[in-house]
Amino acid sequence: MTTLEHEARGEGTVVDRRRRARAGAWSRLDLHGSPYLFVAPFFVLFAAFGLFPLGYTVVVSLHKWDLTGDAGLIGFENYSTLLADPDFWNALLNTLGLLVLATVPQLLGALILAALLNRPIRALLFFRLGVLIPVVTSVAAVAIVFGQLYGRDTGLVNGLLHLFSVGPVDWQASRGGSWVAVASMVNWRWTGYNALIYLAAMQSISRDLYEAAQIDGAGPVRQFRSITVPLIRPALIFTVVMSTIGGMQLFTEPLLFGQGDVSGGSLRQFQTIAMYMFEQSFQNFDYGYGSAVAVVIFLLTVIAGVVNAVVGRMVRGGTQ
């Protein structure tokens, strides 16, 4: 540390300078090699534990493969069956519908919450802790609590609706009702989570900017739109990408909503593609077919990601 500081102050002797010349080669190596070294741990561990499962799933998807094992290579037959499978398309529709219903309010709510929590208010830690609590709560508790809320006969939500002479709604039975209920579970569980990501990003914005804006007479809303939102863009992109991936793989909440029924209701009205994959692989033991669904989920997620990126770029182009 001391030598470093000496060097930094430019107080080097001849020896120091020579050392620095040698260090030149080193520093070039450091400059070009270090980045690879820094990202290497991820790729090494992924190669060790992630690559085989990935390849294995692809290989299995090309086989007829049930509980009793491999029954032969069948090429793309699982995929062609899948494309003609109405249950798959139904699950895809549910997944996309829930993706929209769950992601948009979730991210907007998170943004507002984060903005509020970024203000100097009393009992800050308490409030921050509070909004994150849904992430902590165990899935069993979520299932029971939401079972209470969305009960057909004695649920609190139907009780409330009754005050406005609406209902009672059989939340499990209809597509619309079950979508709303499942989306509310997702929103409830993950809004605080995203709010915290935004909050961390907002913390890195210098207060000076806000002070300057205030001097210029900008109100809180204006400050939020012109300073906060643009400056946390990387965090926004992050949450949109993660919510899209999470939405395409939505599994736990609809499963809990249906009391653990992977078929997602009597008419599969809230079965997502991840549930369909699980049903095929682990309930019907059609492991080959389930793997084909998995590969398709992966491809669809990639497509959704690309669409995201394109739309994001268009929006950015539009505002500039």
Add this chain to the structure above:
Amino acid sequence: MSTRWFPGRPGLLKISVAALAVAGLIAGCGGGDKDGASSEGGTITLTVKTFSQFGYEDLYTQYEASHPGIKIKQENIAQLGDYTPKLQQWLTAGSGAGDVVALEEGILVKLMAKPDQFVNLLDYDAGSLKSNFLDWKWNQALTTDGKKLIGLGTDVGAQGMCYRTDLFAKAGLPTERDKVGALWPSWDDYLATGKKLTAANTGASFYDSSGALYQNILMQQGDTTYFDRDNKLIVDSNPGVRKAWDQTVAMIDAGLSGKLTTWSPQWNAGFKKGTFATIPCPAWMLGIIQDQAGPGNSGQWDVARVPGEGAVRGGSFLAVPTQSKHPKEAAELAKFLTSPDGQTAAFKAKNNFPSSPAAIDSAAVSGAVNKYFNNAPVGKIFGTSAKSLKPVYLGPDNQVVGDAIGDALTAIEQGKLKPGEAWDKALSDAKRAAGK
């Protein structure tokens, strides 16, 4: 100037040092001290894989005492839904299934199509034990050519009809269990009783939901259901299926169903509050009803015979996977656990109702009464139900097809489909599922 970039608090530095230390500590992180070798110093350790509660703990101690050199380790998973993916993973990876593995009926039926992951118990002298089991239980685990036996029966889900005495009294119906049983020799009579109870405006529905009821009716309709013995799908041509369906739909139409999702909080609470007056109940459900209804409702629930001739839903088997290194010893243990004495012990421990006629007739089972249910002679009721059921062949894709029909019935209950539409949908779903 430059010192500004070197803050005094190296919080992350400490963390990173710790992180580097972690790499070395990972071995120390590993806490699992599983004895990998299954035989050392002449002792053989047999691993038994089970789910829920098989009630074998005392039997293990007994077996270890009489078989020096054998140690038994049970690895249990509480819920079948968690156990099933694990089982598939063990079979696919060729490791982890242990020496004796429990197979639930639905899984066993599926496995019968290609049972090469399990040893043939006939090779280990199990053939002589046939008379120890109800015929249909034995045949379920026997390949159709009769040459390979992959499992020995443990319990059966013998059923009775549980009912609320207070609701029956309110509706002016008899409450004493023999008289209640006499109300419904057939399912038509059950329907008629239901109409009477509903007409009395007790605020309760007649039964909880239609799925279990349909299943009971179906199993009484002859020796096949969705598949014939060549595993050809006959769901649309088998009159028994249609009859069970029509009878169930008639009950839904009569407004007898409470339309409650099984295992939902509302369903659980229904036992206490008396939301429904009857429910088909396997032996193990008595414990649940007692726990859910609570001590305050002791004597409010009772159990009578089911309509029709006997009813059984589910049950399990023990098998020996070919990946076991000690198949001979494992087969001996499976035989012991499923022997009449073993089954009687399991009934005493956890109320798992035996699949062995000798065990059903033993004093411990046939004399069993349940205090909570007005001292109902449950051993007799469930025993009669199990023994009077005629064998039914299910077929490997039984469960998928059954799910399709169950879902269609639920859709009728929810008012989402008319019965005719639901039937068409069930058939096309069934054909697709079975053809995949």
Add this chain to the structure above:
Amino acid sequence: MRRRTPSGHGNSLVYLTLVVSLVLSVFPLYWLFVVATRSNDVVGEFPPPLLPGGNLMDNLQRLFGPEAAEAHFARGLLNSAIASVCVTVSVVFFSSLAGFAFAKLRFRGRNVLLLSVLATMMVPVQMGIVPLYMVMVKLGWQNHLQAVIVPFLVSAFGVFLMRQYAERAVPDELIEAARLDGCTTFGLFLRVVSPALRPGAAVLGLFTFMGTWNEFLWPLAVLEADNPTVQFALSQLATQYYTDYTLMFAGTLVAIVPLLVVFVLFGRQLISGIMDGAVRS
């Protein structure tokens, strides 16, 4: 001087929104607590009871007593604590390193590598279980705790999160200045970058700890009931057909306490982040 508090009108609106969100968020947890302090007959009751009862001690005793011995709950708590700490420390460190590299260092193939990190997240998790189990069989790690630790020492989520965070939080001038001062890249990371990353790292640490603590499918697949993680142990409290809600909720309550402690620890980091002079540009 900056105004420390917003105007009175806006202020009450802020508090109102926050309080409403707080109530919505906390109610299920509160209700969990209520059930944990009562006996089983309150479940499914309408209206649900809103005040705690007096059975908490009883339920906790049952949780750690012989009745629930087969769930190995204490062992599960210990295992999860070890696994969560190991995984969190490692993920925070390696993600900060990689995230910084992706955000601020120039190297050939950077974008392709970053996209491949993203792509690994798009594989549905449930399908990897069987092949990953096969890897564990090869390594002989079945029912060993390292099976739930080692494969998770890095995370794509973490790399991506830290990459996005570093992009804004670490000003380029800061890096250039430090380079001119002769810092090596790793020295730069330790002395200049890591303090600036602290709030992001705190969030990542928090999420990683919670994620590992709440993980269920994989521990269930690779461990056995006698050596479980906490969520695995919780699932063992219910039998196939009967859920003892009070026991389970008492267990859930106990399982949440460590998370709250961790939250308070990391939460301090999150708040102090802005005060750090190092972050100012």
